[in-house]
Amino acid sequence: MLVLDGKKLSQDIKEELKVKVDLIKAAGGKVPHLVAVLVGENPASKSYVGNKIRFCEEVGYKSTLINASEDISEDELLTIIQDLNDDEEVDGYIVQLPLPKHIDEMKINLAIDYRKDVDGFHPMNFGRMAEGMSSYLPATPAGIMEILDRYDIDTDGKHCVVVGRSNIVGTPISILLSRKGRPGNCTVTLAHSRTKDIKAELLRADIIIAAIGIPEFIKGDMVKEGAVVIDVGINRVEDASKKSGYRLVGDVAYDEIAEKASAMTPVPGGVGPMTVTALMLNTLKAATKEIYL
Secondary structure: OEEEEHHHHHHHHHHHHHHHHHHHHHHOOOOOEEEEEEEEOHHHHHHHHHHHHHHHHOOOOOOEEEOOOOOOHHHHEEEEEEEEHOOOOOOOOEEEEOOOOOOOOOOOOOOOOOHEOOOOOHHHHHHHHOOOOOOOOOOOHHHHHHHHHHHHOOOOOOOEEEEOOOOOHHHHHHHHHOOOOOOOEEEEEEEHHHHOOOOHHHHOEEEEOOOOEEEEEEEEOOOOOOOOEEEEOOEEOOOOOOOOOOOOOOOEEEHHHHHHOOOEEOOOOOOOHHHHHHHHHHHHHHHHHOOOO
16 A cells, blocks of 8 residues: 655655745745734644744745734734735735634635635635636645645546535535546545445545544445545544553544555645645745736
8 A cells, every 4th residue: 555645745845845945035036924823822723833834944934923812802803814914025824723712713714815815715715716717725625636646646537535525625625626637537426424325435436535523434344445545634532552642543444444545644644744735835826926916
């Protein structure tokens, strides 16, 4: 089985980006500038944002962290967003999710200037993606597409089953894989919690994208021989043998499926690193005006 190593691939792309940034600097151009807005002290969010800031430092981007308190009002957060929209020095920015319950995430998302929406969540970018136009792609689906492309996974005419229909992963990757192009040209089934006989759907799949958020949901007897499996899930399960008291697992039972799959992403070290990498690729596109002037 081929291990689709997102960690190594991320490092390769990081080195490519550093070369591009060095060339921009040598030519006296503008260095890409990414801003991260973090609301509150959620440990997972702090870790995600920290990874993004470190990536910026390693490739030579300028980065800024805005850390707002948990009790910030919606209007105050909207003011921060408007300031970032107006700041010509900022090429792209993210508002780290989840937000506190008193803040409407959709309202915040709509307030972001789509030209600086390097997370690819704004309806303008989502709509352009659905139309097959150039746009900032949502980071996790874009990372998956990079994995499939760079590992030369044949998708043409293949049957892909996506498990999970979120707007962040499931729905956009189903659109991307059904579009004309490489990777692409798949026949896509979008399965979810209401799908009848999900095992039967999975057994038909040449490619499985698992993004349902349930630890080891997909078992070995649900996957046919030779399938390619992309595991988006990252779940904590209790494990007394670990110092931390838990271990990380994906949405597929890795050891069971590894005996049958032709290629598969590990957890951790698969899709996760490529999500951050895709965000950085979007930031470079924003800085160089590749999509929007």
